[in-house]
Amino acid sequence: MNATHPGLRRATLNRGNLPRFLGAPETQETQRPRFHPLRHLRALRRTLWIALFLPIAMAVQAVLLLLPGREKEAFAAFFWATISRMLGLAVRVIGAPARQGTNGPQRPIIYVCNHSSWLDIAAIGGQITGRFVAKDDVAAWPIISTIARLGRTVFVSRHRGRTLLERDAMRDVLAAGDDLILFPEGTSSDGSRVLPFRSAFLAAAYADAKPLIQPVSVVYDRLAGLPVGHASRDVFAWYGDMTLAPHFWQVAQYRGKRVTLLFHTPMDPADYADRKALTQAIWQVVADGAAALRQNRPAKPLPEAKPAALQEPAFA
Numbered sequence: 001m002n003a004t005h006p007g008l009r010r011a012t013l014n015r016g017n018l019p020r021f022l023g024a025p026e027t028q029e030t031q032r033p034r035f036h037p038l039r040h041l042r043a044l045r046r047t048l049w050i051a052l053f054l055p056i057a058m059a060v061q062a063v064l065l066l067l068p069g070r071e072k073e074a075f076a077a078f079f080w081a082t083i084s085r086m087l088g089l090a091v092r093v094i095g096a097p098a099r100q101g102t103n104g105p106q107r108p109i110i111y112v113c114n115h116s117s118w119l120d121i122a123a124i125g126g127q128i129t130g131r132f133v134a135k136d137d138v139a140a141w142p143i144i145s146t147i148a149r150l151g152r153t154v155f156v157s158r159h160r161g162r163t164l165l166e167r168d169a170m171r172d173v174l175a176a177g178d179d180l181i182l183f184p185e186g187t188s189s190d191g192s193r194v195l196p197f198r199s200a201f202l203a204a205a206y207a208d209a210k211p212l213i214q215p216v217s218v219v220y221d222r223l224a225g226l227p228v229g230h231a232s233r234d235v236f237a238w239y240g241d242m243t244l245a246p247h248f249w250q251v252a253q254y255r256g257k258r259v260t261l262l263f264h265t266p267m268d269p270a271d272y273a274d275r276k277a278l279t280q281a282i283w284q285v286v287a288d289g290a291a292a293l294r295q296n297r298p299a300k301p302l303p304e305a306k307p308a309a310l311q312e313p314a315f316a
Helices: 007-013 039-064 071-086 117-123 136-140 143-150 160-173 198-204 245-253 273-295
Strands: 089-094 108-115 129-136 154-156 180-182 212-223 257-263
Touching: 007 108, 007 136, 039 071, 039 180, 039 245, 089 117, 108 117, 108 198, 108 273, 117 212, 129 136, 136 154, 143 212, 154 160, 154 273, 160 180, 160 198, 160 212, 198 273, 212 273, 257 273
Parallel strands: 089 257, 108 180, 108 212, 129 154, 129 180
Antiparallel strands: 212 257
């Protein structure tokens, strides 16, 4: 996609800045959809169902956090899968999370995903039981912060002075046997391409627990049952200065929504010279898989990308 496209330029300029929770959406008057009563009724019904489900689910998870065992992880996955269903979002999985399988890996997993919407949390969280890593901005958002804490989210900041502390916090999570879910773009994009990955997010990849890395391509590819094109991608994408409530209402209006999660071949950080080489290789796999899905081409899990074959730096 041309880098001068206004949506992509706005997303690039806002790298490192999560969309605001409050405020007016950045939408031109000519881009506002016509009023559709049935769509608004559908959105209202879905909103009410979620509003009824949230307090019950949050109370259950709060109790499970006090108890030993992995039930809290299973319930978190159930929670996000239920939210996806209530929103009418179908989740297609190609490949399989590394934690699944006959015996499952003996090493913790870091799932590395591209990021274009708050919907990514529900889609991914409903399929795997890892702990999300989020910017500390989220910790100040009403309601969302409580949900994140109940989901045992690991918060990180933008301050260089805290990098080592946050790396150690992620390593402690891996050492405890939990998996991590990262969005190393550092912000959400407009969904037209995968932004460069920040190698700092992969600092935990060389922990004593020796985690495996599994790249995951995330693309919203169906709307009203039809393939998603450039014009309809904004229904899903949440980036720049967009606000959450209006975007939630927009998403809730539509039927026939689908997201595809493409789980690629796991990678061993020990096979790469350093963190930046690893970051490049992960980005290449995620970007190639996402491109195939956006173009509605048959997609399958990709093998590791060899650093020497890369054509452009993918890290920042």
